[in-house]
Amino acid sequence: MATKRSQLARRKPRADAQRNRARILVIAKDAFTRSGANISLDDVARQAGIGAGTLYRHFPTREALLEAVYRTEVEKLAAAEQKFAETMTPIEALRAWMLLFVDYIAAKQIIAPALNTLVGRPSKLFQASGALIKGAIHALVERAVKSGDIRPDLDPLDLLRALVGVSNVASGPDWAQSARRLVQILIAGSRPIS
Amino acid sequence: MATKRSQLARRKPRADAQRNRARILVIAKDAFTRSGANISLDDVARQAGIGAGTLYRHFPTREALLEAVYRTEVEKLAAAEQKFAETMTPIEALRAWMLLFVDYIAAKQIIAPALNTLVGRPSKLFQASGALIKGAIHALVERAVKSGDIRPDLDPLDLLRALVGVSNVASGPDWAQSARRLVQILIAGSRPIS
DNA sequence: GATAAAACGGAGAGTGTCTCCGCAACGATG
């Protein structure tokens, strides 16, 4: 009788499993960022000091691993929205967050483009962690609309799409300035028609 | 003596080689567009009815093949610039070309994002065929600047960067409208400060 | 047709992906 408990009260997850999962994520993030999304997963496992089977049990596919890595980054971005909204004017908060977005994704270069390539369904990955990001830009734009800095018929996601582009292409010596200029153009183009 | 001619007067290239090269390009374009950039190249060779060795002789690396496919598409885009410039007002020509760009690249989805992923050096591929595109947007923007529709301190490449983004994310049911809106925003944001 | 150069094709070595299952490590229990 004691062998099968209620489905609700499960056994506590094993410590080694948690440890390994975390370890994989750290190593994978590093490896992806350094050498691109096509690195050997067996290699990642080896670097993490575990067997290939373990890696594949935790993350059945390459995409799954990619997404897990990606999601943690996205969460940080969403958190920044809160802070900006509290400490800046609406339009400034929007501008700051957009710049942060570009900066952040560009640093992780490999992950963003990999989203698209992998499946063919380009947003498959975005959907998962995408709600967070959507929420952030939505809140920021809404505030800026209310303060009259942005016209109300604007779809916040349109801005997001453009940002992803900047991030993807971001490279070369002056990409930071280019991104900055582009954010200005986007905000200028989003102003109410005077 | 007749065995070695001057370096200038080479033997005419073999017909089968040209035929195979063209055949590979057709098949590869189709395969990439349908199933993504990671398809098996041996598969492409098989579909083209040739040996793997032949494929690899023509295109030593996956990137080389990808670029060759990409370049032909880009050439068509550059050609459109000419036509638009001749038959439309500056601002309309710019708008039309930007929309075409999005449309065109979005259709080939896989190629554009693949550029970035592959090497790490995201612009490596762009450099090759990029001059054409740069020339096109440059000419269009310059005309629009002269006619007073676009402010002069704008870097045309900034627009290009944003466009690539739209193209990458383009998907979902209403991407076409989204792209249209975004082009409007970009143009509005590029107007002279009144 | 004869000849040399060019191109072909596919076998095969090397590498990466992912699964399977015997074994080890763990959490719960008394």
Added chain:
DNA sequence: CATCGTTGCGGAGACACTCTCCGTTTTATC
């Protein structure tokens, strides 16, 4: 702490993909 049932580990191995090498075939030229 000893035992038990369960969960997770690891790495061997089957399969797929990449890319090269070289004997054979096709081509242009004379």
